[in-house]
Structure formats: structure tokens, C-alpha cells
């Protein structure tokens with residue numbers, strides 16, 4: 085599966101009704117509140133619709149008849165109607181505001197959970213900044229649609245239908261003439277909508293690009309300063325910021341194109357009422373009071389229509405954002421769990437059978453690899469930089485699946501193990517250790533339920549028992565030493581020590597160390613070696629190292645390069661292969 089979200093061909097257009105269906109799913113739990121809000125909206129619209137008719141009646145009966153008591157009574161009634169409609173307006177805003185926020189909350193959760201379920205390959209291909217923008221900005225556009233636009237949408241439509249009924253029933257000919265400019269609007273709206281949505285999509289996309297750029301330059305700030313390349317990132321930022329600026333302006337223009345046209349139609353409608361209405365009055369077919377009611381209804385028809393224009397733009401923005409969110413939600417983890425896989429007795433803890441692998445969009449890194457690892461043995465992978473050692477180890481831990489062939493863990497396809505079971509069996513210390521902003525303790529206990537409730541004293545005992553006590557001494561505040569994920573509160577070597585303790589305490593069956601000692605002094609390295617040697621003899625160790633002294637104890641050495649994995653036999657032979665490679669390249 086292709087995981088790159090910003091590739092044009094992966095962008096699937098969702099049909100209008102499908103979007104409607106999906107959006108409905110998001111709010112289906114809010115059904116009750118939405119129905120109440122709709123009832124409130126209907127009451128509100130009815131109140132506003134009755135008022136003009138009452139005004140017309142007051143003019144024709146009481147003002148013309150000079151009955152001032154009647155005028156006062158009706159003025160009071162109309163005022164009461166307006167106050168009631170004010171209250172219902174507030175109620176509606178409150179109700180739908182809550183719905184919008186809850187949708188936002190659920191949607192963000194949903195995306196985040198989806199992201200968590202996706203494999204490493206997804207994160208290789210997408211920038212965090214863009215993903216953050218989708219989680220933050222795009223969901224908020226949907227929230228705005230739900231909290232502000234949805235009910236107003238219905239309110240406007242309801243109001244328009246009501247006003248239309250009043251207009252046509254008061255005088256069908258005048259009514260029809262008043263409504264005629266609206267037909268023209270319908271046509272224009274239909275024609276412009278796809279363009280408006282496209283402009284909004286582009287604008288959201290470049291907002292995502294802007295986030296990615298910010299993220300990248302913040303992450304690499306030290307390098308930027310060290311190489312004095314502030315100008316370079318400044319220029320790049322300027323570019324994406326410029327793009328975002330012009331895209332946002334274009335979207336803004338697109339979103340507001342319709343508003344003046346709607347205003348024009350509204351004015352033409354009123355003009356028609358005035359001209360035609362006055363003509364009707366002079367021929368004695370109409371009264372002043374009716375004309376005033378009529379004008380008011382024409383207003384009640386065209387005002388919501390004008391609002392609809394703005395809402396329509398809102399809706400297009402929400403649709404564009406939904407497309408971006410949906411791109412994530414429809415992704416499936418391409419590392420599925422296999423069921424009913426047979427178990428073979430292959431006498432190996434880990435076996436590669438005709439394994440091929442290539443990264444998406446990359447060349448083949450591993451070609452037809454066959455490999456059998458026995459329980460409790462120590463294996464070493466050596467080879468030139470970029471030769472495929474980390475890739476081989478990543479396949480062993482199922483960060484990726486082979487593009488062909490299969491990998492057996494304890495004689496069973498590695499794809500048949502659940503994430504929990506697999507990660508319990510396989511400990512992987514990455515070349516670049518990944519830690520979380522927290523304390524040493526939290527980082528050591530990460531993913532280890534066994535000791536999660538232990539206090540510092542208990543945990544220190546466990547650490548001492550595992551022979552890791554000396555390592556903990558490398559941290560001045562012990563378990564409570566603060567760690568920052570991207571900062572330098574601890575050194576790279578210290579990070580590797582934490583990753584090491586984390587892996588050892590989990591007591592995995594297979595322990596993979598990818599350059600785990602590359603940043604550690606020779607004394608501490610010796611310590612790690614002793615710890616490794618003292619591990620249960622059942623633990624299979626796979627050590628990737630550039631420094632050959634770290635793999636002296638290996639039972640078997642493999643040389644990994646240009647898609648091949650060759651048994652090196654002895655240490656000397658391994659050395660020779662490396663030297664030979666270096667001489668030839």
C-alpha cells in the first residue's frame with residue numbers, strides 16, 4: 085500500500101453522498117441534541133416569519149383605522165416575539181457549539197488512534213508537521229462547520245421555504261416575480277462550488293506544508309546554527325509561507341465570490357417588490373400593509389440566502405478538510421495479522437526463507453536471503469555503511485514485512501504473532517534510540533507492564549539483580565534523571581544506556597542491538613559486554629557493530645552488503661571481507 089498522503093495519485097475524491105454519510109456517522113451520537121437544536125431553529129424561524137404578517141395587519145387595520153390601543157397591543161406582541169426569537173437563537177448556538185467540540189474531540193482521537201495503528205513505513209513517507217496540521221487545523225474546520233454552519237444551514241433553508249410560502253400565498257404573481265433572481269443564483273452556485281472546494285483544498289495543503297517546514301527547521305535548529313545556514317531555512321520558510329499566503333488569499337476570494345452576487349440578487353428582488361407592488365396598489369389590488377409585509381418577507385427570503393452563500397463556502401472548506409482527514413482514516417495497516425498459520429519444526433528461533441525487501445520507492449535492499457538463527461546463540465551482522473544491516477534487523481522485529489519470502493519466529497510465520505506477543509519476544513535497541521520526554525524511570529519502564537507499579541527502590545533492586553546497577557550510576561539523579569526526547573538533557577551514549585536497560589529488563593527471547601555501543605566509552609562498553617554475557621543463555625543475541633572488538637564472542641558472523649548476506653565463518657575472514665570491500669569501493 086502506498087502511504088504517501090501528499091502524492092497526487094493517492095488522493096481519492098470522495099463522492100458527495102459518501103461525505104454526507106461519513107459526516108453523519110460523526111454526529112450520529114449527537115442525534116438527540118441535534119433534533120432539539122433543529123426544533124429550536126424551527127421555532128425561531130416561525131417566530132421571525134409571523135412578525136411581518138402581524139406588522140402588515142397592524143398597519144392595515146389599526147394604523148389606517150387610527151386605533152392606537154390596537155397598535156400598542158400588537159407592538160407589544162411583536163416585541164415579545166422578537167425577544168423569544170433572541171432566546172431561541174442563543175439556545176441553538178449553545179447546543180450546536182457543544183456538538184462541534186465533541187465532534188472535534190472524537191475526530192482527533194480517531195485520527196490519532198489510526199496513526200498509532202499504522203506501520204513504520206507510513207511515518208517514513210509522511211512529515212510529522214503535515215500530520216499535525218491535519219489533526220489540528222483540518223479537524224477544526226469540521227468543528228466550525230458543525231458548531232456554526234450546520235444548524236444555520238437548516239435554519240436558513242427553513243426560513244427561506246417559510247418566506248417563500250408567505251410570498252406566494254400573499255400574491256402569487258408578485259411572489260413569483262420576487263423569487264425569480266434566486267433561480268439564477270442556484271445556477272451560479274452549482275457552477276462555482278467545485279472551484280471553491282479546490283481552492284480550499286490547496287490552501288489546507290499548503291498550511292500542512294508550512295507546518296512540515298516549521299517542524300523540520302525546529303528539529304534541526306542546532307545543525308542550522310552550526311553550519312550557519314539560517315539564511316537557507318529562512319529562504320525555504322519564506323517560500324512556503326509565501327505559498328501559504330497566496331493560497332489562503334485565493335481560498336478567501338473563492339469563499340467570498342458568491343456573497344456580493346447574492347447581495348445583488350437580494351436587491352433586485354426588493355426592487356421588483358417595490359415597482360410591481362406599487363403598481364398593484366395604484367390599481368387597487370394591494371394594500372400598503374401587505375406591501376410592507378411583502379418587503380419584509382422578501383428580506384426573510386434573501387437574507388438567509390445570502391447567509392447560505394457564506395455557509396456554502398464553509399461547507400466546501402469542511403469538505404476539503406474532510407478529504408484530508410479521510411486520507412488518513414482509510415489507510416489500513418499493511419502488516420496484517422495472519423491466522424491459522426502452520427507451525428513447522430525447523431529447529432531455529434528465527435528463520436529467513438527467500439526473503440526479498442525493498443523500501444517503497446526504493447531499490448531492492450535485500451535479495452533472496454536465507455538465514456537460520458538458533459536459540460541462545462550470538463550472531464553478528466557486519467558490513468559497509470548502507471549495506472542493509474539495520475534493514476535486516478528491522479525485518480526481524482517486523483517493522484516491515486518482506487516484499488517476498490517469509491520470516492519464521494519459533495517455526496511460525498512472524499506475521500501470525502500479535503504486536504504484544506511479538507514485541508515481548510523481540511527486544512530491539514535501535515541505532516538511534518528513541519526516548520520520551522520524561523524521566524529515566526519512565527523510559528526504562530516503557531512497554532513493560534511487569535514492573536509498571538514498582539517504586540524507585542523496588543526498581544533499583546530489579547536493575548541491580550539484572551546486573552545493570554553500574555549503568556544507572558551514569559545518571560546523576562538515578563531513576564529520576566530528566567530526559568528530553570529531542571534535547572540534550574542526556575548524552576547520546578546515555579540514551580543508548582537507557583535503551584539498553586529498557587530492552588534487558590523486558591527479558592526478550594531475541595535481543596537485537598543495532599550499533600548499541602557506538603557512542604559509549606570503552607569501559608562502559610566492556611560493562612555492557614559482561615551484562616550481555618550474563619544474560620540467560622536462552623537469549624538469542626544479534627549484534628550489529630562497526631567496531632569488530634564488540635563481536636569477538638559471536639558464534640557466527642554475517643557480512644551484509646548489496647542485497648546479500650554471506651556467512652563470514654571466522655572473525656578473520658569477516659575482517660578480510662570488510663577490508664576487501666573498502667579497497668574496492
Ligand SMILES: Nc1ncnc2c1ncn2[C@@H]1O[C@H](COP(=O)(O)OP(=O)(O)OP(=O)(O)O)[C@@H](O)[C@H]1O
Pocket residue numbers: 208443444446449467468469470471472473474475476515
Ligand atoms: N526508511 C528508508 N526508506 C528508504 N530507503 C531506506 C530506508 N532506510 C534505509 N534505506 C536504504 O536501504 C539501504 C540499507 O540501509 P540500512 O540502514 O539497512 O544500512 P545499514 O547497513 O544499517 O547502514 P549503517 O551501517 O550506516 O547503519 C540504504 O541504501 C538506505 O539508503
Ligand SMILES: [Mg+2]
Pocket residue numbers: 473474475515598
Ligand atoms: Mg544501520
